[in-house]
Amino acid sequence: MTPLPPILWLQAFEAAARTLSFTAAGHELGVTQSAVSQRIRLLEDRLGQKLFVRHPRSLTLTPAGQAWLPSIREAFTRLAEGTAEVFGPRPEAPVTLRATPVMQQSWLAPRLLLFHRTYPHVAVRLVSAIWAADFGPEGADLEIRYGRGDWVDVEALSLGDEAMLPACTPELAGRLNRPADLTGETLLHAVGFAVGWPAWLEHAGVVGLDRQCRTLSCDNQVMTLDLAALGCGVALTHHGLLAQREDLVAPFALALPSDEGFWLVRPARRQLREQAALLWDWLARGLDATGGGRFD
Incomplete structure (x- = not known):
């Protein structure tokens, strides 16, 4: 050579x-x-x-x-x-945190607000990611990922078990007494999740009902939830995310457990900088590595 x-x-x-x-x-x-x-x-x-x-x-x-x-x-x-x-990045660089838009708006925003008030000297850079390929250790100190938690070369803390269930406005929920009543409604799809509308409908005993519904697909849950809040249709979302919304309700109590969930992630091959460690400890508060964490 x-x-x-x-x-x-x-x-x-x-x-x-x-x-x-x-x-x-x-x-x-x-x-x-x-x-x-x-x-x-x-x-x-x-x-x-x-x-x-x-x-x-x-x-x-x-x-x-x-x-x-x-x-x-x-x-x-x-x-x-x-x-x-x-x-890791330069010691003086902002702490970079990568997360999906829906987690930024729901779970992360109130926690970052309190963190900033407690540690105003720590600069944080928030980066959006949607697809699995958007994630990875390059350029990020911490991440909030969605998946099974089986990634290599990272330490991952579960934000809690997840289940998928429909969500819509209270007005729309008033005419949905059973899953079969979804016939003719608009189903809002957020693509890329293991549990989607076909799986939930099968779990509810109405296999194939989605073929009798209108469809609107988005590449993220922020848009499906916002559309649902506007009365556009019924979104399928995570139980933990629905709990953060005051403008949406679950028309049915039936939820389908998912083996995917949200995880707080850090690279395993390097020690976090002091400021990144502060943010990790803040976000990890109330969570544990065994999967018994809370999504609240």
Whole structure:
């Protein structure tokens, strides 16, 4: 395997290729234009190919430089991500907390309010995530994830067992005496959950009733619950989330238990910064790692 060139040469190439200027690359790297030019020449000598075409007042990449640049960028990105995974972000950086929008609005908002009043010196950065692929250790100190809690390389505290049940306005609930009364109503779907309307309807003994209903699908529960609150239809939601709403009621007492739930998550491979640990301890208060936590 060919030995890798020194990282200073690679940094000079990436910056110069991105800016198409040795001068701009030098400003970015804190060195002179001539230092960047020298590192590029040494790199080209090592590789045996030219990476740039030098014009009187500009640069362009050669075909070899264009082909190599994506690999260099990917390598630097992965290096930055790996550093953050193991060592965490800079000590002075805000504590980054990633969560789904519905958890931000319901469970998290009142807790962050009290945390901010108690620790006003701790800066918190809240990041939204919806799909499973949005989550991961890169760039986040803490997360609130939805799933079975079987992720690798993380410590996870359960926010409690979950069950799914219908939710709608009190006015709509007044004409729903039994599950079969959902016929002709609009069912609001939040996609991506293990337990959806077909599973709940089967549990209620009215298999296939969804084919006799209107449908409106959303990619998050914030929208389905807001639509339900406007009288648009009936949402299927988590028992714990419904408990946070004063504008929605459960028309039926029947709830379908789910093996998925919400979890407070932190990377297991690194120690939390002091400020991140403060937020973890605050949110973990009242929870335990055995799944007996409370979603209230």
